[in-house]
Amino acid sequence: MIEILNTGPLNTIQDIGRPGYRDIGVTASGAMDPLALKIANLLVGNEEGAAAIEVQTFPFRLRFSAATAFAVAGGGRATLDNVILPPWWSQTAGAGQVLELLPSPASARAYIAFAGGVDVPLVLGSRSTSLRGAFGGIDGRSMTSGDILQLGEPARTVFAADGLGVVPPATALSALFPVAADGTLLVRALPAGEHDLFGADAERFWSQSWKISPQSDRTGYRLSGEPVRPTAPVEMRSYGIVPGVVQVPPGGEPIVQMSDANTAGGYPKIAGVLEADLWRLGQARIGSRLRFVRSSHAEARTLDQAIAAYVDDVRSTSQMVARALKTIAGR
Amino acid sequence: MISPMSQPVDSSSNALETSPRSAPALHRQPIISTIGARAFLLEAPGDFDLASQRRIWALAQALRQWDALGEIVPGMTNLLAIFKITPEDPDAVTARLREAWERAESIDIKGKTIEIGVIYGGEHATDLAALCDHTGLTDREVVRLHHEGTYTVFALGSAPGFGYLHGLDPRIHMPRKTVPSLKMAKGCVTIGGMQTGVAVLTGPNGWNSIGFADHQMFDPKAAVPAIMAPGDTVRFLPERIEL
Numbered sequence: 292m293i294e295i296l297n298t299g300p301l302n303t304i305q306d307i308g309r310p311g312y313r314d315i316g317v318t319a320s321g322a323m324d325p326l327a328l329k330i331a332n333l334l335v336g337n338e339e340g341a342a343a344i345e346v347q348t349f350p351f352r353l354r355f356s357a358a359t360a361f362a363v364a365g366g367g368r369a370t371l372d373n374v375i376l377p378p379w380w381s382q383t384a385g386a387g388q389v390l391e392l393l394p395s396p397a398s399a400r401a402y403i404a405f406a407g408g409v410d411v412p413l414v415l416g417s418r419s420t421s422l423r424g425a426f427g428g429i430d431g432r433s434m435t436s437g438d439i440l441q442l443g444e445p446a447r448t449v450f451a452a453d454g455l456g457v458v459p460p461a462t463a464l465s466a467l468f469p470v471a472a473d474g475t476l477l478v479r480a481l482p483a484g485e486h487d488l489f490g491a492d493a494e495r496f497w498s499q500s501w502k503i504s505p506q507s508d509r510t511g512y513r514l515s516g517e518p519v520r521p522t523a524p525v526e527m528r529s530y531g532i533v534p535g536v537v538q539v540p541p542g543g544e545p546i547v548q549m550s551d552a553n554t555a556g557g558y559p560k561i562a563g564v565l566e567a568d569l570w571r572l573g574q575a576r577i578g579s580r581l582r583f584v585r586s587s588h589a590e591a592r593t594l595d596q597a598i599a600a601y602v603d604d605v606r607s608t609s610q611m612v613a614r615a616l617k618t619i620a621g622r
Numbered sequence: 623m624i625s626p627m628s629q630p631v632d633s634s635s636n637a638l639e640t641s642p643r644s645a646p647a648l649h650r651q652p653i654i655s656t657i658g659a660r661a662f663l664l665e666a667p668g669d670f671d672l673a674s675q676r677r678i679w680a681l682a683q684a685l686r687q688w689d690a691l692g693e694i695v696p697g698m699t700n701l702l703a704i705f706k707i708t709p710e711d712p713d714a715v716t717a718r719l720r721e722a723w724e725r726a727e728s729i730d731i732k733g734k735t736i737e738i739g740v741i742y743g744g745e746h747a748t749d750l751a752a753l754c755d756h757t758g759l760t761d762r763e764v765v766r767l768h769h770e771g772t773y774t775v776f777a778l779g780s781a782p783g784f785g786y787l788h789g790l791d792p793r794i795h796m797p798r799k800t801v802p803s804l805k806m807a808k809g810c811v812t813i814g815g816m817q818t819g820v821a822v823l824t825g826p827n828g829w830n831s832i833g834f835a836d837h838q839m840f841d842p843k844a845a846v847p848a849i850m851a852p853g854d855t856v857r858f859l860p861e862r863i864e865l
Binding site: 530533592 | 653655656657658659660661663665670692693694695696697698699700701702704707708709710711712777778779780781782783784786822823825840842843847848
């Protein structure tokens, strides 16, 4: 059992999401950084898509009521009873110990996974919170101080006594996920349906750097910069969308839809971010800058495969360590 | 928080009377584009009408046999096909989708009929006066034209269980608002362009409200969560008219 001692607004239970219901208007939701969620889960022996806590406002504090294996991945600076933990780290907390997360400068969101996963009811196949739909997670709402979370049955019982960490993906895969020299995030995307209707502005969409405005949340990021507009008004019939779609409302400042994206849209779309880069966007902070880089299906496949290999590596290493510890414990 | 993304303020709602964009209305071929690497959008050629939508339904049915697809999202005379993994050859996908479209025979879904009781006018009809101004009709005529209509659910989307309804009398078409209502109530009966619908969430909304319906449209815990399905017929029954 976990007790939430302190939380800012908009921290929620998220798993890998609720795809498959867009045709009845249900947003997929799920972790903004699915890669961090997967790694945190694998470190504690869970299925990679299990339900965890997504922290996007800090400070966040919780107390363990019993010995519990947990992992923190993504952003945040974690301490356990005021002792600093390394990033991307798993450890076993004792009963009564307090885990605290403070914001980290580079990444917006932290994921706390627990062995056994957070046990909230499955709604439409997922435990993710849909704030807009008011279902999933804890009764469809954000966490509040005093909330008690039950955990599922852990898949394994033996964990490294001193903890176990992984090399973060931004480091392990740095060659494939570059950042510009000035810190601008480079986000790979493909031109979308109305791209060419933007005429000369389409080129400016790719060449300029965009700032993530304060009007950004799990639904989408509004970007500030020099507006881009189609050469003639574009009227669209409502079409299905996925996270990563970059739409341009009449004002000319693009919106990138994120995990809580609407299921349908009507604004002209200039580009679509590769799924392989969405986790980085999910960690981008308000006020930071990004630039879109034109990509290809071939590059998308390369990136997808590199991420899958990294996840597989963490899974197999984590399982190997668990087996070794069990053997040692059995002696 | 980001109002233009909330239901249903997308610009499509007033997109339907005129189309400055030549495509797809004037083309014979569907337009196929991508959103990211895994999702392909097919936009039907031709008008925004039931014939086009029936062919989209047929395409959706055919695509359900494709193992490589994770999700199929029919929209308004368009369809988004989401692949489980990034396809190796996007041109081959486009060709295959085009071929599936060519083969898709129009289907007529024999849906159910849903009757929705509506209180026309009153406190929730915040845009009825504007609709009268826009159309030159009296409020009584606007209400009559709305409840005498027979509507077809074209697609669901935007918010859980929200049905885009086709069949609105052209005399009461009205573009969505440039400035959305910030907190329109769930249950508002609304007009957006040539479409009508019932708001399923309280929140920002760019459509024009003319009444209110206390009708549960979505229950995530039900075996069939959404009341409406594509092809269903919807009729609005005036329970009360408060003018």
